Amino acid sequence: MEFLKEIPLFSGLSENQIERIKKISYSKNYLKGEVIFNPSEKGDHFFILRKGKVKVFKTAKGKEQIIKVFDKPALFGEAASFTGKNFPAWAEAIEDSEILIIPRHRFLQLLKEDPEIGMKLLSVMAQRLIHLTNVIENLSLKNALSKVASYILRKYEELEEKEIPFSTSMASMELGLTKETVSRMLGKLKELGIIEKSKSRIRIKNLEALRDIAF
């Protein structure tokens, strides 16, 4: 259970507390493509991603808008846990994943006993709010080229490397564009000498220009 310490929410937890979480949770494996939750389920679990990758998204009319992609150590599905209503979105494993599940009422119990965790959770959710705020900004205030540019920039900032892994279709679903449009915008950025592209990677050649385009 040591991996819990890598999650901001649980960093600084005592052995005792970790032991407690172990007691109230169970682990489950999901294959790539498996649905973890959907909007018709009541949100009475809380998920901690231990291994793998998960996307949380909305759908309508065959379209799909990714809200957030979660990477290895992370928690998700927490919002529904606090309202006690249905999940507001879908979650699906995009890689084989191992996920720790904590029943809602047990987690609430834990929170009561340990307000420190509650405080940390507040800051996790605050960051989440800010993230969504940025997603909204990206979706409604930017054109396709800026969207793609800022997507690349974000990955760069996350990884702190000029060469980033890139999937056109993933990006398109996060950005609210079609894969064709993303492909064309990449072409434009390449023409401008701002990026280079090879199979499933992108390398930033002109960071300044990229920043300008991203707004």
Next chain:
Amino acid sequence: MEFLKEIPLFSGLSENQIERIKKISYSKNYLKGEVIFNPSEKGDHFFILRKGKVKVFKTAKGKEQIIKVFDKPALFGEAASFTGKNFPAWAEAIEDSEILIIPRHRFLQLLKEDPEIGMKLLSVMAQRLIHLTNVIENLSLKNALSKVASYILRKYEELEEKEIPFSTSMASMELGLTKETVSRMLGKLKELGIIEKSKSRIRIKNLEALRDIAF
């Protein structure tokens, strides 16, 4: 300070607790159009809307996307308080407003002393998250007609009345459309006999059909 009790976050507070909040806060008035905070400010306040109306929004290139409109008793600007970073958006009074301001560190102090408030805040933020999730869905998965329809529907559900106040330009900024487009979509809904329109009000004539169109 009795109005605090109307805010979910503070409902069920003891006189003692209310007294404490009174001590750590101060009140400020804003005229219609005045900016309350902007993204270049550090988020070390917490706002409680006592009277009036406030819009929180993002801007870029002269465009504006409303994230949420807050009505009389509500708290806002809380996300930044927990990250300690800058506000992620703008806030502006859209009516003359009276706002209670609580300095960040004092509020955090209060939270420590009173974990019950923390728990409530968690559920407020959870609802906020779900709201933003819905905004994203509306922005990226729906066409103009559905956006307008679901906007009307939402107001209807909030007020529980078939006749709702409606401002074309407000709606357009919340929906990420131009006022012209909103106006045209209203026209279409009117043609279909789904709504009726008079000056600044809309009356729903066919709720079922409206629901269909809103998805």
Next chain:
DNA sequence: CGCATAGTTGAGCTATTTCAACATCAGTGG
């Protein structure tokens, strides 16, 4: 009453989508 603000309508424009065809890649089994 008059001015500023908000809403409407039409015509043309443009960014993005759609559709279709093709190319490339990664993994699988022979």
Next chain:
DNA sequence: CCACTGATGTTGAAATAGCTCAACTATGCG
């Protein structure tokens, strides 16, 4: 190691939803 398959990405041409611009009307406010 190659051939096959399904998934992923690319490119072009045509369609379209929503935007822009502009002119006009209605509304509310001092």
